[in-house]
Amino acid sequence: MEKLINKENIVIGISACLIGEKVRFDASNKPSNFCINELGQHVTYKAYCPEVAIGMPIPRPTIRQIKKDDVIHVSRPDGSGDVTEALQAYGKKIAALSSNLSGYVFCAKSPSCGMERVKVYSPEGNPLVATGVGVFAQEIMKANPLLPCEENGRLNDPIIRENFVARVFAYRHWQILVEEGITKHKLMTFHSHYKYMVMSHDLVAYKNLGRLLARADLAVEEMASQYISGLMAALKIKATRKKHANTLYHMIGYFSDHLTPEQRQELCQQVEGYRNGLMPLVVPLTLINHYLMIHPKSYLAKQVYLNPYPQQLKLRYSY
Known part of the structure; x- marks a missing residue:
């Protein structure tokens, strides 16, 4: 079966910062050696940064997941600049277009891209149990339950x-x-x-x-x-x-x-x-x-x- 697969026809979605794009809140990146220099020799990546895609600038104020009345919102620490709905909408859009993806690598702990254990805070700024899921990542995984997904940190x-x-x-x-x-x-x-x-x-x-x-x-x-x-x-x-x-x-x-x-x-x-x-x-x-x-x-x-x-x-x- 291996002869049927080549670098061009196996496409993996990936958080853009993991392949070196400087799209994080502080204009930095988090390059993954395994993704770039090892797996990257055998697959083609489709990179996404949902925060930039919805119009947030580089650099930009930090955002976090805030739980209020059992509902998760993504905004700045003071509650302003809520981008929850925008991230959800973008996630649904990409999920609908991602039937050709064979996997996805998300950036760990990100309020938009984390697969699991994302930090969640109270409206007063107190840390709660880290059980959040990135809003964008959640839409991708919900729409594609069979899609193999992992986080960069776990790949170590x-x-x-x-x-x-x-x-x-x-x-x-x-x-x-x-x-x-x-x-x-x-x-x-x-x-x-x-x-x-x-x-x-x-x-x-x-x-x-x-x-x-x-x-x-x-x-x-x-x-x-x-x-x-x-x-x-x-x-x-x-x-x-x-x-x-x-x-x-x-x-x-x-x-x-x-x-x-x-x-x-x-x-x-x-x-x-x-x-x-x-x-x-x-x-x-x-x-x-x-x-x-x-x-x-x-x-x-x-x-x-x-x-x-x-x-x-x-x-x-x-x-």
Whole structure:
């Protein structure tokens, strides 16, 4: 599937300050090294700064989320210059135009772009529990519940980073399928390529998606809708070393008749070494790919799990 994706046709929305645009309130930026220098080599960004887009100047007075009578408003700290409705309207506008996006990276803690844990204040200026969601970000996520979204700060975590990128590429694969026109056969083929990917995240979802595709009482459109919802929910669950090890052992089974006892022992030792945190995932995967070249298995070779995104990102080297 990777051949279907290139830098030009996988588009990710991003807060403009994260790719170096000096659009923050103090005319600064918050460039993300990962977004610019690593992921940026494989995707195309569509940058947005909602505060500038609604007419706020650079530089500009700070704004914050203020809770009054259980309603969140976004304004200057003294309550003047309310931009809540303007940010909401712009969010709805961009959400309606963002069907081609395969993911979104938001600027953390921003009253307009933060995904979660945005600071909220009382009208008197006292800090409340930081449970706010950026007004613009909220509209994007509400309109596109399947869209993979993350914040720049969370992407410093290697597991969260890998999970986000895997979801972005999976979602783009799905968008390509939709663009080509979904049939029951194409849906079954798509699922067959993602079986081990899903298994490494959620074994229950793996079984449920299989049962879904076995149903004969659903129109293909409804089946596809339920399938992609289930797939994206499953992939959002973080894969663990235990789940990865279980998936790797399933793959090893394909080589049972080809490996010597010594080769099989070496492979199992690498899987156990990974399970116990002694080596990164790339180590057992490299050996499995090596045996796959020597003993070709068509079904296994098509598994997205083996190459879910460009290898140059090296996302499986750090966990």
